[in-house]
Amino acid sequence: MTNETLDEVDLRLLQALQADGRATHAALGKAxxxxxxxxxxxxxxxxxxxxxxGYTTIVDAGALGQDLVAYLRIGTxxxxxxxxxxxxxxxxxxxxxxxxxxxxxxxxxxxxxVGTPQELRALLAQVRALPDVYRTITSIAxxxxxxxxxxxxLADPATPEDD
Numbered sequence: 001m002t003n004e005t006l007d008e009v010d011l012r013l014l015q016a017l018q019a020d021g022r023a024t025h026a027a028l029g030k031a032x033x034x035x036x037x038x039x040x041x042x043x044x045x046x047x048x049x050x051x052x053x054g055y056t057t058i059v060d061a062g063a064l065g066q067d068l069v070a071y072l073r074i075g076t077x078x079x080x081x082x083x084x085x086x087x088x089x090x091x092x093x094x095x096x097x098x099x100x101x102x103x104x105x106x107x108x109x110x111x112x113x114v115g116t117p118q119e120l121r122a123l124l125a126q127v128r129a130l131p132d133v134y135r136t137i138t139s140i141a142x143x144x145x146x147x148x149x150x151x152x153x154l155a156d157p158a159t160p161e162d163d
Contacts, residue, residue, distance in 0.1 A: 006051070009034065013042055014051070021055055058149055065115045069144065074127065075135035076107040084132045095123055106137075 006014075012032045016023060025036035025043075032039070046052045061067065076086050090099045090110070098111040114120045120138075127133055 010042060010046065010051075013039065014046070017043075017052070056149075061113055066113045068114050068116065068120060069141040070112050070114070070120055071139045071141070072108075072110040072112060072124070072127065073106040073135075073137040073139075074108040074110060074133060075105075076132045077134055085130045086127075086132050089127070089130055093123075093126075095119075 009032050013028060013034075016028050016031045020027075023031075025039040028034075029036045029039045034042070043052065074086065076084065086108070087099075090096050090108075095112050095114055096110055097113055100109045101107070102109050112120070112123060114123060120140075124136060124138065128136055
């Protein structure tokens, strides 16, 4: 399913779900002009198509003692196996929140969340010990100004975006 096959009601429904994933089908229907059963059917169709990939609970990281956010720029050696030891480590490491394969000077950009500078230091030591990693550059976030969760940005379907 592509953006071209999503109609205005689908987009409004997705916006409403991103705003409140626990809203009832009746409440969502009221917001988008459909009945509860129609909303249920659309949500199931969007799930089957992979547009809705899952549901989650957003937990306050500070309440878990994970106040330190850092971004790591990782350089890896090219190898015959694209998904080498670094990517295997990323999938297994819960402190790594995001990992993006990028083009340019770096191989990956990684977002991590830890509790202390000492924990970050230990995580960096693990990353640097991986055989395909040759360089790391770390930036520590001092404050989060904006953080969007839940996937893609949905423009208001009634308002066209600027070109």
